[in-house]
Every structure is written in C-alpha cells, then in structure tokens.
Amino acid sequence: MNATEVFSILCLCIWAAGEAAQRRAVVVEPIKRALTPPEPTTVEQLHEEYVEGEIGEVELERRLADALDERTDTIREEVETVDGVGPTRAAEIAKTFESVEAVRRASVDELQEAEHVGEAIAVDVHQHFR
Structure with a gap:
C-alpha cells in the first residue's frame, strides 16, 4: 500500500x-x-544531482560554495530582478564581480565577460543600475 x-x-x-x-x-x-515532501533546497538539489551522478565532486563543491556564499547571494538577488536574468546568469555575474557596487560600476562590455551574458542582457543589467 x-x-x-x-x-x-x-x-x-x-x-x-x-x-x-x-x-x-x-x-x-x-x-x-x-x-507531502517539502520542496528541496538548493543544497538538497545539488546533493541529489551528485548522488545521481549528474555532477562530480569538484562541481558539487564549487556549486555548494557558490550557493552558500552570502556575497554571491546578495549580487544574485539584485541581478535576478532584471528581466531575462535567471538563476544561472545571476550566478555567473556573481562569480565575475566582487559586489553589487562592482556590478553597478561595470560597463556593458565588462558585464558581457560573465558567462551566459550576451549584449542584450548586459545592456539590461547596465540600465537597471543607472
């Protein structure tokens, strides 16, 4: 049953x-x-991906560090408010820049240095902080 x-x-x-x-x-x-099982947290999702063999140990450690880093959380939260910027792009921007202020000061070209960030998204992020 x-x-x-x-x-x-x-x-x-x-x-x-x-x-x-x-x-x-x-x-x-x-x-x-x-x-009813609770919704998994980011850490639980990462653990599940690791257990299921979707990611390796090095990738798990990297992603856990990103998920638990308060600095990246602050940057991601701010950047995710921009249309077209989801968790993946926000995480890449957070890895590229040291602070929200650094993102605010960045040029469109500098924003494009973040992985998964093309010109259109870089322009939108740049305008968001102006």
Whole structure:
C-alpha cells in the first residue's frame, strides 16, 4: 500500500467522526502535510544531482560554495530582478564581480565577460543600475 492509499483510508476512517471542519483541521491537514515532501533546497538539489551522478565532486563543491556564499547571494538577488536574468546568469555575474557596487560600476562590455551574458542582457543589467 502506498502513501496515497494510506492517506485515503485514514481520511475515510476520520470522516465518520466529528465535524467536517474540525476533522480536517485537526487530523487530515497534518497527515497531508506529513505525506507531502517539502520542496528541496538548493543544497538538497545539488546533493541529489551528485548522488545521481549528474555532477562530480569538484562541481558539487564549487556549486555548494557558490550557493552558500552570502556575497554571491546578495549580487544574485539584485541581478535576478532584471528581466531575462535567471538563476544561472545571476550566478555567473556573481562569480565575475566582487559586489553589487562592482556590478553597478561595470560597463556593458565588462558585464558581457560573465558567462551566459550576451549584449542584450548586459545592456539590461547596465540600465537597471543607472
């Protein structure tokens, strides 16, 4: 019997007792939360990729360092607000520049030095900080 079947049986058993709203709040919702796995964090995703052989040990260490570095978090958060800049481009910009201020001072050409950043994205990032 899988988790969904167990949940269904528990719901049916509980259904016979008490008020519906109380039953749901007290019993059904906690069981549902317990059976629903949480969304993985970046670190968990990286670990899973490593375990599944998608990335090697060196790549895992590099990505963990990037994920846990507060400096890169600050830069990524700021840069990801620019249209067209997702997590990958933001991480590459964060690896290329030392601070948000350095990104702010960078020219379009300097921004293009970051991997995965073409002219259009560099222009958008440059304008964002002006």
